[in-house]
Amino acid sequence: MFTNNDINFEALKRKAYNGRWATLEDGIIPLTAADPDFRTAPEIEQGIIEYLKDGYLSYGPFSGLPEFKKSVADHFNQEKHGSFSPENILAVNSAAQGMSLIASYVLNPGDEAIILDPVDFLFKKSVETAGGKVMLCPIDTATGEIDFEKLVSLISSKTKLISICNPHNPLGKVYSKDVLVQVAEIAAAHDLWVMSDEIWSDIIYDNKSFYTYSSVSEKARKKSFTVYGFSKSFGIAGLRIGAVLCHDQDTLEDFIEKSNFNSTIEGVSTLSQIAGSVALERAKPWYKEFLTHLQSNRDLAFRLLSRSEIVTPNLPEATFVLFPKIKNGMTSDEFAQHVLTHGKVAIVPGSERWFGKGAEGHIRICFSTSQEILEEGINRIITSF
Template identity: 65%
Template sequence: MDFSSSSINFEALRKKAFNGRWATIPDGVIPLTAADPDFPMAPEIISGIADYLKDGYLSYGPFSGLDEFKISVSKHFNLRKHGTLAANDVLAVNSAAQGMFLVANYLLNPGDEAIILDPVDFLFKKTVEVCGGIIKLCKVNTLTAAIDMESLEGLITEKTKLISICNPHNPLGKIYDKEVLLQIATIAEKHNIWLMSDEIWSDIVYDDKDFHTFSSVSDYAAQHSFTVYGFSKTYGLAGLRIGAVICKNSAVMEDFIEKSNFNSTIEGVSTLSQIGASVALEKAWYWVEGFKKHLDYNRKMATAIINNSSILSTTLPEATFVIFPKITNGLSGDVFAKIALEKGKVAIVPGVERWFGVGAEGHVRICYSTSSELLEEGLNRIIKSF
């Protein structure tokens, strides 16, 4: 496996990589923005999709997802994340982002309150707002991602219906271990609140750290939580729009499927996307291991370069392939990112409320899922811009 610049098809990226990346930027700019790999997917995924098409049929699939997809996801969580899932605990959805919206829409009525972390990816806030819910922000330490459990419980009122967490955390790159998850589950049980855990980053974990899917930490967590998972980060399948919602409470899952319009032709996921995701889980883990070794090198290099500068400082991410350094030269995230783009020709994401919440100010997010050569050049361009 080759994760150098020579393995990247820049011509293809400039045609296909949108969302603030190669297809949307001027020539000469390096995008370290949206969390999407620059590398082509594992060859087994390509051949698996091609094999599925050989007979010439793309017929309707089961409303809740293909059996092979649901089995592959449940096996993956059971083998690598301490899960105890059955295939019927899994619903195929059109991306992890849609999964987050469906869960919020199912659990919240207008005026209901949902607790989310601050900072955290903007989708947590967006999905609550779309459902007419009221957001309560639980501040986390931007160095450690630590959650003050007293502060979390203090946000709970009679209107609180949902606590949502991001594990591993985007953009802080931290893992919430079993002990922390159990503390959250205990608070939720005390107040009879449902939980959602976004675990789209749970495959990109370093130093052999243990990861526990939320439903594994207690009986209450198993019966009162939804887990959201996706394939865009680990396998580079963002364009397939494929994800999963997981719930071990069978009665709730049946009701969720019905009320989310999957028992009809209104909702549903491309069978081709499900095949691609299933093949990824069954045959491409070796590729993920190679990718993680490359990312491990990149995260350490990025941390060293950043901390040797006079304008940024950071901690080493435990997971994900994004890093969230603090700006040390007094500039705002917006201004810093603008200078990096205009002078350094590097696109990064500013730490502003729109993207990560009010607690993100004074930071920028840098994605390092590119070649080591491009990453080093991009970081050095940023530093030389100030």
């Protein structure tokens, strides 16, 4: 199901944008955007077809279809130690939109938000779009550990939000229950909101336990938002479907009102919600096979890169990206450009634009492809020097 023969390269060249097959000239292997090379689960395809059969594509409820909200709540409760009810869920147009809406809801112009450094660029972008000021809290790029002393020192009267990425993109770190409790204690002591981006929480290796942020304590539950999406675990990025989860019903209703989800100004495609719901209810067997394949790819990529003289790889606990440290003195941009020119492989540089200041000196490699493509791509990277 996840071999090279299962990849439809012609379809990818027509449809896979965002720095991938459709945007690059022939002969270049993209190990760039975190998007699988495999077609989505047959159950999801079938679910969409079934929904369309009666020919009706009517308005759905503004906050999301009941079956979508129930499937997300059940998934978090069964797999992530959650305690959500369907009423705690809002369907949104992708996890990225959820992050942006939360920043706009929590921050007034001039307010400060603490984000991790390095981390995916959407954290910074969502704060700045809301008129907020970003405060960077460094994390150890080798271990993913948060510098809590530094975190506390960044808090001022202007601070309103702490944003965490768990599992962490690009380091692949899964934060333990104890670490999340520590975040919650600090946030509660200073009356801060916490946003936890958990879009990667299905892609976790070695059967490691995952705790959704709001589940770790009453303090965590009280003043937090959780963001979730389907693009990583189920390969439906183009359907733009995600969810915002919040335990406090008054807060969520106010959030829905202020984010324009109480009218036809906002709202999410019902077709996308059906795809998400079917993914969680019927496509778990497909997803489990995908996860097994990804873990095997992770181990392969780590082995190949460990033998090279050019980078020191990390072994991620989650996600399907590696974040190796460059050993040969090149900047991230120089390294990525060299590999593209001489090895015909596209990778993401660990530059400030994509991950913040703390990412410099690293590259990000996506491994959600076939073993053959991954092996070829990494061998090209190594032999390009």
